[in-house]
Amino acid sequence: MASSSKTITVVSSDGDEFEMTMKAAEQSKLITHMLDEFGVSDKVPLYNVNSETMAKVMEYCKKHADHEAAKEEDGGAAIGAGGEEELKKWDDEFLKVENGLLFNIILAANYLEIKSLLDSSCQAVADMIKGKTPEQIREIFNIKNDFTPEEEAKLRSENEWAFQED
Amino acid sequence: MKVTQESPSSPIMASGTGTTTNCEFANIVSPFSQGFPEPEGSSIPKKHRLSPRSSSSLTSPSSSRHHHMANHGDRASPPSPILPPELIENILSRLPVKLLLQLRCVCKSWNSLISDPRFAKLHLRVSITDRKFTHHNIVFCVPGPSRTVTSCPVSSTRERKRTNAVKLKYPLKRQNPYDFIVGSCNGLLCFAIRPSHVLVWNPSIRKCKKSPCLDYQKRDGSYIIYGFGCDQSIDKYKVVAIFCYNSDGRGDYKTEVSVYTLGDDSWRMIQEFPLGIPYDEMGKFVSGTLNWVADSHSRSSLVVISLDLEKESYVELPQPDHGDGMLTLTLGVLGDCLAILYNYGTRSDVWIMKDFGVKESWTKLFNIPSPENPVLLCPKDRCISESSEILLQDRWLLNWYNPRSSSFVSPEIQCNRGWIEAQIYVESLISPCL
Numbered sequence: 001m002a003s004s005s006k007t008i009t010v011v012s013s014d015g016d017e018f019e020m021t022m023k024a025a026e027q028s029k030l031i032t033h034m035l036d037e038f039g040v041s042d043k044v045p046l047y048n049v050n051s052e053t054m055a056k057v058m059e060y061c062k063k064h065a066d067h068e069a070a071k072e073e074d075g076g077a078a079i080g081a082g083g084e085e086e087l088k089k090w091d092d093e094f095l096k097v098e099n100g101l102l103f104n105i106i107l108a109a110n111y112l113e114i115k116s117l118l119d120s121s122c123q124a125v126a127d128m129i130k131g132k133t134p135e136q137i138r139e140i141f142n143i144k145n146d147f148t149p150e151e152e153a154k155l156r157s158e159n160e161w162a163f164q165e166d
Numbered sequence: 167m168k169v170t171q172e173s174p175s176s177p178i179m180a181s182g183t184g185t186t187t188n189c190e191f192a193n194i195v196s197p198f199s200q201g202f203p204e205p206e207g208s209s210i211p212k213k214h215r216l217s218p219r220s221s222s223s224l225t226s227p228s229s230s231r232h233h234h235m236a237n238h239g240d241r242a243s244p245p246s247p248i249l250p251p252e253l254i255e256n257i258l259s260r261l262p263v264k265l266l267l268q269l270r271c272v273c274k275s276w277n278s279l280i281s282d283p284r285f286a287k288l289h290l291r292v293s294i295t296d297r298k299f300t301h302h303n304i305v306f307c308v309p310g311p312s313r314t315v316t317s318c319p320v321s322s323t324r325e326r327k328r329t330n331a332v333k334l335k336y337p338l339k340r341q342n343p344y345d346f347i348v349g350s351c352n353g354l355l356c357f358a359i360r361p362s363h364v365l366v367w368n369p370s371i372r373k374c375k376k377s378p379c380l381d382y383q384k385r386d387g388s389y390i391i392y393g394f395g396c397d398q399s400i401d402k403y404k405v406v407a408i409f410c411y412n413s414d415g416r417g418d419y420k421t422e423v424s425v426y427t428l429g430d431d432s433w434r435m436i437q438e439f440p441l442g443i444p445y446d447e448m449g450k451f452v453s454g455t456l457n458w459v460a461d462s463h464s465r466s467s468l469v470v471i472s473l474d475l476e477k478e479s480y481v482e483l484p485q486p487d488h489g490d491g492m493l494t495l496t497l498g499v500l501g502d503c504l505a506i507l508y509n510y511g512t513r514s515d516v517w518i519m520k521d522f523g524v525k526e527s528w529t530k531l532f533n534i535p536s537p538e539n540p541v542l543l544c545p546k547d548r549c550i551s552e553s554s555e556i557l558l559q560d561r562w563l564l565n566w567y568n569p570r571s572s573s574f575v576s577p578e579i580q581c582n583r584g585w586i587e588a589q590i591y592v593e594s595l596i597s598p599c600l
Contacts, residue, residue, distance in 0.1 A: 100245070103247045103249060104247055107253070122257045122260065123260055125257045126260035129257070134271045134272045137269065140246065142245040142246050142248060143273050144273065146274050159267045159270070161335075162264050162267035163268055
């Protein structure tokens with residue numbers, strides 16, 4: 001497996017340092033941009049991401065970088081038809097974390113501009129929302145209900161049918 | 167300690183940077199920066215912090231070891247970080263319409279977001295590009311004394327052999343047996359209501375709008391051909407009515423064309439049909455135009471006439487060189503391209519115009535080995551290739567045709583026996599009421 005000998009170091013908000021290969025770093029548009037602007041020798045400060053989240057993001061970038069490298073090798077034979085499916089399954093398992101961390105992953109993916117991770121993690125939250133009541137959703141998103149009971153009742157009655165089973 | 171939601175000042179959502187919504191979001195920062203005691207296991211990144219914190223003031227990633235059960239009181243887990251509006255929007259745009267209507271109750275800012283026409287368009291874009299047609303349905307009209315309209319998801323006709331169609335609540339009380347579907351666009355269905363109205367209805371949000379009366383002089387042998395689409399330049403939906411009448415009793419037909427722009431209080435007359443008379447097929451909407459097959463005596467052939475909905479002017483579209491022996495042709499929309507189906511008796515050839523209006527871009531996709539004149543239903547709105555499966559309507563049978571294996575699979579759909587019309591539509595939040 002062709003591996004880049006170059007690695008870069010990123011620093012989390014907790015001050016922890018993480019090493020990643022160039023190929024893994026390319027998964028993030030922000031990191032790529034920062035490296036273009038400032039060069040690879042310095043440590044890249046990513047002070048909007050804490051260590052717990054950073055560790056997960058590192059894992060994701062490495063996995064996806066390895067997958068891309070394997071695709072390039074042998075013209076994709078190494079991956080095969082099931083390869084994309086397998087990666088998707090890996091992504092699904094990867095995102096089975098508690099909500100706080102999942103939300104932090106979304107924020108990090110947004111900040112670091114890792115589109116595929118942003119899409120997968122937002123989809124994971126969307127899938128989680130299905131089947132939940134508004135009250136449960138308020139808990140998940142840490143939202144306060146600012147409707148008065150009358151306002152909420154009026155809103156519900158406008159779309160009463162939407163609250164019923166088909 | 168238990169984190170309650172009362173103490174911080176209305177933590178609805180932090181305002182994100184670069185937000186482009188019209189909604190009012192409370193302009194607050196994370197409650198933790200207001201001196202709220204950080205609970206154990208806090209791992210909230212802060213957008214505003216620029217310098218690293220020493221690890222002693224933040225606990226280690228112990229929260230990942232908590233077994234978080236979202237439905238319980240969560241005494242041990244910290245609340246999730248607040249997501250900015252654009253990320254909430256990203257998540258919500260992936261949800262089905264029915265659920266989104268429920269979620270309007272969550273809080274005022276979610277209500278504003280979900281009710282915003284801008285969000286409806288974002289949600290539509292996401293639904294349309296879904297590869298598995300998760301948000302597309304087929305609507306059926308079942309005639310009878312109490313005419314019913316039913317619907318079932320497109321995806322389940324592919325995955326399962328047997329599907330249940332559910333009855334939709336047709337908004338008008340009286341259903342004339344001669345009412346029919348004109349077309350669908352962005353989740354809006356257009357029905358022709360005899361004798362002189364049209365109805366634009368979004369069954370997913372249960373909103374509808376009836377047009378004003380179309381004034382025309384009914385004569386013997388006259389008929390109206392319609393088309394429904396969107397004028398993307400002003401983002402308004404238009405219904406076109408082509409009144410075809412026999413002007414002198416000799417078989418020489420003329421047309422009067424009127425347009426109803428959703429939201430207007432009357433129909434407007436525009437230029438008449440330039441060449442020939444449209445066939446008995448509703449207009450097909452693609453690339454901002456409505457397209458009909460027309461019968462031209464002066465050409466003694468079938469031509470394709472395209473009406474640009476923005477300019478409200480017509481062009482004749484060039485057809486591909488399809489060879490001889492053609493019996494008839496029908497139009498369709500496959501993916502986001504205009505499609506022509508040429509019927510040669512034992513087979514039909516399907517061509518698509520990859521670049522609208524460009525003759526050289528006509529590409530023959532495949533042929534369908536069938537003597538029937540199938541109606542091309544799906545896929546709509548997204549890319550199609552030579553090997554894409556397509557959904558056909560053959561009289562009163564639906565068939566998924568696989569061009570690679572030349573095979574047909576007929577899905578069995580319950581609860582809509584005797585249907586005579588079918589139309590694909592996407593579930594959307596687009597409202598016909600302005």
